[in-house]
Amino acid sequence: MLFNSLTFIVFFIIVLGLHYTVRSWRVQKSILLAASYIFYSAWNPPFVILLWVSTLVDWYVAKALGVEESQAKRKLLLSISLLTNLGLLGFFKYGEFLLENFVEVIQLAGIPFEAASPNIILPVGISFYTFQTLSYTLDVYFKKAKPCHSFLDFALYVTFFPQLVAGPIVRAIDFLPQCLKPRRATRDQFGWGLYFVTLGLFQKVVLADGLLSSPADTIFSHSDSSIYFFDAWLGLLAFSAQIFCDFAGYSTCAIGVALCLGFILPDNFRSPYAAVGFSDFWRRWHISLSSWLRDYLYIPLGGNQHGTLRTLLNLMFTMFLGGLWHGASWTFVAWGLLHGSYLVVEHLLRQNFPDIEWVKTMMGRFVLGLFTFILVSLAWVFFRAVDFPTAWSLLGSLFNFTGEGAQLLPTLEILQVVVVLAGLLSSHWYLHEKRLEHAVQDMPGWWIVVVWTAMLCTLILMQGGGNAFIYFQF
Amino acid sequence: MPSSTSSFKTYELKRIVPNHHWVLLAMVTVALTVALTLGWELYCRHLGYAPSLNDTEDLWSSRRTLIDEDPNRTVVIGASRVLFDFNLDVYEKAMGERPLQLATVGTNPGAYLQDLADHTEFSGTVIVGVVPSLFFAPGGPPAKSPENHLKRYRGWSPTQRMGHFLGMILERRLSFINQEDLTLKQLLLKLKLPERKKFKAHPDLPPYFYQVDEERQGSMTDMAENDIVLQKRIQQIWLPLFRPPPSPEGKTREQVDADRDKVVNGILEKTKSRVDKIRSRGGKVIFLRLPSTSELRDIENKYTPRADYWDRILQITAASGIHFEDYTELSGFDCPEWSHLSKQDAAEFTRRLMPLFQDLRKAGEM
Numbered sequence: 001m002l003f004n005s006l007t008f009i010v011f012f013i014i015v016l017g018l019h020y021t022v023r024s025w026r027v028q029k030s031i032l033l034a035a036s037y038i039f040y041s042a043w044n045p046p047f048v049i050l051l052w053v054s055t056l057v058d059w060y061v062a063k064a065l066g067v068e069e070s071q072a073k074r075k076l077l078l079s080i081s082l083l084t085n086l087g088l089l090g091f092f093k094y095g096e097f098l099l100e101n102f103v104e105v106i107q108l109a110g111i112p113f114e115a116a117s118p119n120i121i122l123p124v125g126i127s128f129y130t131f132q133t134l135s136y137t138l139d140v141y142f143k144k145a146k147p148c149h150s151f152l153d154f155a156l157y158v159t160f161f162p163q164l165v166a167g168p169i170v171r172a173i174d175f176l177p178q179c180l181k182p183r184r185a186t187r188d189q190f191g192w193g194l195y196f197v198t199l200g201l202f203q204k205v206v207l208a209d210g211l212l213s214s215p216a217d218t219i220f221s222h223s224d225s226s227i228y229f230f231d232a233w234l235g236l237l238a239f240s241a242q243i244f245c246d247f248a249g250y251s252t253c254a255i256g257v258a259l260c261l262g263f264i265l266p267d268n269f270r271s272p273y274a275a276v277g278f279s280d281f282w283r284r285w286h287i288s289l290s291s292w293l294r295d296y297l298y299i300p301l302g303g304n305q306h307g308t309l310r311t312l313l314n315l316m317f318t319m320f321l322g323g324l325w326h327g328a329s330w331t332f333v334a335w336g337l338l339h340g341s342y343l344v345v346e347h348l349l350r351q352n353f354p355d356i357e358w359v360k361t362m363m364g365r366f367v368l369g370l371f372t373f374i375l376v377s378l379a380w381v382f383f384r385a386v387d388f389p390t391a392w393s394l395l396g397s398l399f400n401f402t403g404e405g406a407q408l409l410p411t412l413e414i415l416q417v418v419v420v421l422a423g424l425l426s427s428h429w430y431l432h433e434k435r436l437e438h439a440v441q442d443m444p445g446w447w448i449v450v451v452w453t454a455m456l457c458t459l460i461l462m463q464g465g466g467n468a469f470i471y472f473q474f
Numbered sequence: 475m476p477s478s479t480s481s482f483k484t485y486e487l488k489r490i491v492p493n494h495h496w497v498l499l500a501m502v503t504v505a506l507t508v509a510l511t512l513g514w515e516l517y518c519r520h521l522g523y524a525p526s527l528n529d530t531e532d533l534w535s536s537r538r539t540l541i542d543e544d545p546n547r548t549v550v551i552g553a554s555r556v557l558f559d560f561n562l563d564v565y566e567k568a569m570g571e572r573p574l575q576l577a578t579v580g581t582n583p584g585a586y587l588q589d590l591a592d593h594t595e596f597s598g599t600v601i602v603g604v605v606p607s608l609f610f611a612p613g614g615p616p617a618k619s620p621e622n623h624l625k626r627y628r629g630w631s632p633t634q635r636m637g638h639f640l641g642m643i644l645e646r647r648l649s650f651i652n653q654e655d656l657t658l659k660q661l662l663l664k665l666k667l668p669e670r671k672k673f674k675a676h677p678d679l680p681p682y683f684y685q686v687d688e689e690r691q692g693s694m695t696d697m698a699e700n701d702i703v704l705q706k707r708i709q710q711i712w713l714p715l716f717r718p719p720p721s722p723e724g725k726t727r728e729q730v731d732a733d734r735d736k737v738v739n740g741i742l743e744k745t746k747s748r749v750d751k752i753r754s755r756g757g758k759v760i761f762l763r764l765p766s767t768s769e770l771r772d773i774e775n776k777y778t779p780r781a782d783y784w785d786r787i788l789q790i791t792a793a794s795g796i797h798f799e800d801y802t803e804l805s806g807f808d809c810p811e812w813s814h815l816s817k818q819d820a821a822e823f824t825r826r827l828m829p830l831f832q833d834l835r836k837a838g839e840m
Contacts, residue, residue, distance in 0.1 A: 001633045006640040008633075042633035174487045189489075191496025210658060228672075255489070264489045410675065411667040441492035445499055452503040457510055461658040463651060 001042040001161075003197075003253040004205050011039065012257065019261055025182040029152055032160065032261070039161035040124070047123040050088055055158045057084045058133045059151060062140040066147035074141060081137040089130045095120050097328030125165030127325055131292055133158050136172040138296050145173050153179035162257040166250045168268040168288035175263075183262030195440075195452060196256025202455040203249030207424075210462045211416040212242035218408050220384050223393060228405040232397035235409065238417045239384050240377040241424050244273065247286070270435075273376075274428035276369045278342040281376060289325070293318050312347065316340040326383070331391060335382040342375060373425070515650050522697045523649040523656065526685035529579070529692070530653070531626035532638035537574050537690055538627045545595040548573040548840075551586040552603025553616075555764040557692035558684060558814040560603070561824035568828035569835070575690040577603055578619055580679075582611045584744060585620035587759075591751040599758040599840040604787065604795075606778035607716055612737040642688070655682030677714045681707070683811070693817045699810060708811040709770070716773045738783070742790045749791040758840045760831075761787055761795035765804070765823070770812035794839045796830055 001008050015035045022028050041048040061081040068074050090098075099115050106113045136157070139145035148154040157175045185193060219227060219235020227235070251268035258265045268288050275281035282290040294303075298318040304311040316337065323336015358364040378398075385391035397405055409417075431439060440448065527533060541547060550556055550573050557577040566572040576586055583602055590596050608616045626634075645651045654660070669675055683698035698704055721730045749759045763784055766774060780797070788795045798804040803826045807819050815823055834840045 005633065005637045006644075007636040010636075010640060042636075043631050045632070186491075188491045188494070188496040191500045192491045194500055195496070206658070259489060264487055266487050407670055407673040410673060411669050412662055412665065415667070416662075435490070437490040437492050441490075441494070445494055448494065448499055449502050449506065452499070453506045453510070456503065456507040458658060460507070460511055461514075461656075461661070463653055463657045 001039045003250065003257070004201055007042070011035070012260075016260060020184070026152070028182065029156055029179060033152065033156045036156070036159040036161035036164060040159070040164060043124050044121070050092075050123055050126065051129065051159055053088065054085055054129060054133050055155050057081055058137050058158070059148075059154050062137050062147040065137070065140045078137065078141045081134065085130045085134050089126055092120055092123055092126055094324075094328045128167050128169055129158060129164060131169050131289070131325075135169070135292060135296060139172060148172065148176050150179065160258070160263070162254040162261075162263075163265055166247070166254070167286070168251055168254065168266050169292055170265060170288070174266065178263055185260055185262040189262070190260050193256045193259030195448075196259060197253050198256075198452060198455050198459070200249045200252030200254075200256060201459055203245040203252060205249075206455075206458045206462050207420055208242045208245035208249060211420050212238045212245065215409050215413040215417050216242050216384070218413075219394065220386075220390065222406070222408055223390055224406075226400060226405040227394070227397040228403070228407045229397060229400055231407055231409045232394060232405070234414060234417050236377055236381060236394070236398065237421055238413075239380055240273070240373075241417070241421050243380065243383070244269070244424065245420075271428035271431045273373050273425055274369055274432040275372050275376075276365050277372055278339065278346050278376075281372060282339075282343075289322070293322050297321060308348075308351065312344045315343045315347065319343065331382045331385055331388060334388075334391075335379055338379045338382060342379070369429075511650075515648055518650045518652075518656060522701075523652060524696070525646055525649045526652070526695075527642060527645045527687060528651070528653045529684075529686045529690070530638070530641075531623050532630070532634060532641070533686065533688075533690060534576065534578060534623045535627040535630045536635075536638060537576055538623075539630070540574055541590075541593065541596060541598075545593065546598045547571070548599040548601065549590065550575050550577055550601045550603070551583040551590075552577040552601075552762070553581050553583065553605045553608045554579040554684065554692065555605055555766070555814060556601070556603025556762060557686075557690070558694060559764045559820045559823055560601070560762075560827075561821045562689060562691050564821055564824040564828065565831075568825075569831060572689075573601065575692070577690075577692075578623060579684070579692075580608065580616055581619045582608050582616040583620065584609075584741065584748075585617065585624060587745065587748045587752075589624055590757075591748040595755075596752065597756040599760065600752060602759060602761050604761050604763050604784065606774065606783040609787075610738050610741050610778070610783060612741075652682065678711050679715075680711045680811075683708060684814075693820065694810070694814060699816045705811045708813075709768075712770050712811070712813055713773060716770060716777070718777055738786075742786055745787065746791050749793055759791065759793045760834060760840055761791075761793060763795070763797040763799075765798045765807045765809055765815065766813050767807075767809045768812045770809075794834055796827065801826075801830065 001011060015031070018031045018035075019028055022031060037048055037051070040051060058081055061077050064077050065074055068077060103113055103115050136145070136148075136154075140147050148157070153176055154172075156179060157170070157172055160170075160175070163170055215235050216239035219232060220239065248269040255265045255267070266288060268286060270284040270287065272281055272284035275284050298314055301314045301317065302310055303314060317340075319336045319340030320333060321336070322339070323332045323334070326332045326335070359368060378395075381391050381394055381398075385394060443451075541549065548569075548571060550560055554577070557575065557579065560575070560577075562572060562575060577583070587600065587602065590600055611617060641651075650656050681704070683695055683704065684692050685695050686692045698708070718734075721727065725733075752759055761784075780799075784795070784797060787793075796804075798807075804823065807815055807823055810816055814820075831840065
């Protein structure tokens with residue numbers, strides 16, 4: 001079920017109605033759990049079985065880990081969870097990719113071999129809920145959390161519909177304590193939650209789908225000839241803005257929906273396009289994934305505690321897997337490795353030039369921020385391009401300043417990209433050091449009403465066609 | 475990826491609510507939004523718009539699923555002419571069964587014919603509306619549109635079905651819900667901003683001028699039937715759309731002709747194999763050429779002459795076909811915008827078509 005659909009509006013009204021009319025907290029949680037299964041199975045009912053498998057395996061494994069002291073047995077238990085979760089993820093998400101690469105390697109070795117296409121359908125959100133359940137088992141394994149005592153609470157943690165399919169990836173230590181006492185939003189929390197939902201839908205439906213997707217699609221689908229550099233850059237920047245508005249829009253909706261139900265979800269984005277440097281970018285972009293990768297991959301690998309070379313290798317490996325998490329394609333791996341390289345270079349620069357003064361000035365930070373944004377945008381080329389030839393071709397156009405190439409974008413779309421991008425970057429810089437909540441608190445009430453009404457009216461005018469969120473495919 | 479290993483968790487789980495009276499703000503916002511939306515609705519009605527269903531991939535899917543329930547049904551595929559000009563009520567009255575309307579605007583029906591050919595149980599009659607320039611379109615939007623419709627149908631999820639059902643409730647009541655003409659995107663396009671000199675604009679597509687009902691019976695809107703200025707505008711939009719695109723640079727006329735012949739022959743071969751497959755299960759296929767008039771007809775005669783296109787379809791597939799110019803009772807209709815019949819004429823045209831269909835039925839051709 002998509003947040004930007006009429007079905008969801010009806011579904012949410014029913015869920016809210018039930019949530020706030022039922023008195024028993026246990027029944028409320030059961031309703032939320034049932035609603036979450038309906039929410040998920042509305043895409044493809046059989047895939048709900050995968051959720052059940054993941055829930056059951058991690059419930060029993062964590063329970064056993066809670067009492068087991070033998071290290072060997074604890075490792076065995078952890079392996080069961082890892083094999084099940086990563087096995088399902090591997091089969092559904094990477095099965096075809098692995099087979100394709102296997103066939104290519106075999107053919108390179110001169111052995112004629114063709115494999116039948118397995119046509120595996122990717123279950124929506126599998127990467128998100130797999131990482132979520134894994135974090136629980138890993139926390140229990142590393143004794144950072146105790147096993148949950150209520151199966152209902154745990155099942156709700158795995159399945160909670162606002163963030164089930166595209167995050168934020170919530171840690172058990174954040175969610176499970178919220179299940180202990182009845183959750184009811186106050187009137188102001190409820191209103192603020194609705195404002196968040198509107199803001200998220202506005203980002204997705206109006207900005208990402210309505211104003212940015214067309215120029216980005218035009219540039220990334222053009223493969224016949226080179227593109228005029230101005231159009232190539234605008235198309236690329238349109239995608240930078242689109243991917244943010246699409247994904248941050250989902251997270252914002254998820255946070256708002258959860259808040260209306262009285263639950264608190266963590267921020268997933270914090271003005272990432274105002275980041276100064278790449279480690280700063282990853283503290284602001286998809287925070288729940290980057291902190292997951294840091295806590296469950298980078299730090300267990302040794303983090304930055306074993307010398308420079310090991311730190312750099314750890315960074316590259318973590319970003320390699322981070323890229324692969326996004327999609328079963330070498331272009332995603334390239335995207336991850338490019339970000340890994342950015343982090344490596346930044347790490348070396350920080351290590352070797354720790355006291356450059358101009359970097360700390362306002363102008364220095366602005367220039368570095370702009371530079372970071374441009375390099376992040378260039379990395380999106382590999383993320384969005386369907387294959388490497390398209391990516392190389394676009395990169396060629398971006399740096400071909402001879403004035404040659406096709407002019408692909410109409411004036412209206414140029415204006416759309418410029419206006420949205422200017423607004424987006426300004427808002428990110430404005431919110432660089434402060435939270436949205438503080439900015440809204442400083443706004444007069446009438447201004448909030450004007451902004452809120454404008455967002456709702458443009459949403460109605462846009463008559464969005466219910467496009468899926470980009471991150472659903474991951 | 476933050477490189478610091480200083481803490482287990484970097485984010486703080488708290489959500490501040492800005493200090494405002496949010497319930498009051500929400501109520502004022504909703505009141506303003508409702509008032510503005512109602513104002514917009516009244517303005518759209520004042521402009522001549524009436525509530526109508528959007529011709530979406532969901533609506534198409536809702537009709538396509540009916541073939542799975544009754545694979546013996548008569549199905550209409552093709553482009554906008556057969557969508558507008560073929561009246562389902564008249565057909566039902568004359569032939570005793572109600573066909574499914576699966577034609578979509580601006581499309582090459584090849585993918586739909588393939589879909590029916592691949593359906594293991596389908597054994598009904600397929601009425602294929604032929605607009606030669608679309609039927610023989612090698613790719614691009616005419617080929618992509620049916621692919622998108624079929625993709626939607628094949629993955630039509632419970633949530634999309636529900637969304638379609640809810641959407642229709644609103645579309646039947648509100649005229650501003652009009653994806654053809656009144657979305658923010660469409661409204662912005664009406665600004666008609668000047669383009670850069672080297673920008674190659676796509677040819678304009680016609681403005682909103684048709685509607686469909688729940689069964690996808692298409693028809694020209696009242697606005698398009700009565701507004702001569704709009705009709706003239708649409709006529710001028712058809713002309714470049716029905717002319718072949720300019721030859722690619724570096725290709726001679728002969729090379730372009732040879733490429734086109736290759737495409738035409740390929741499409742004819744595919745059509746034959748699809749028709750044969752449907753027939754092998756007891757199904758029938760009838761091709762139908764519907765009226766176009768004036769300058770548009772001249773362009774069609776020039777670039778897609780009957781002998782090279784229509785006649786070859788019938789010759790290669792050995793299927794039955796009805797060309798409006800072959801029957802005096804089907805000729806002489808006036809298309810207000812040169813390509814489609816008005817509602818009244820569409821019903822009359824279909825009525826006159828029915829004896830020919832009844833003859834085909836008697837001959838075992840349907």
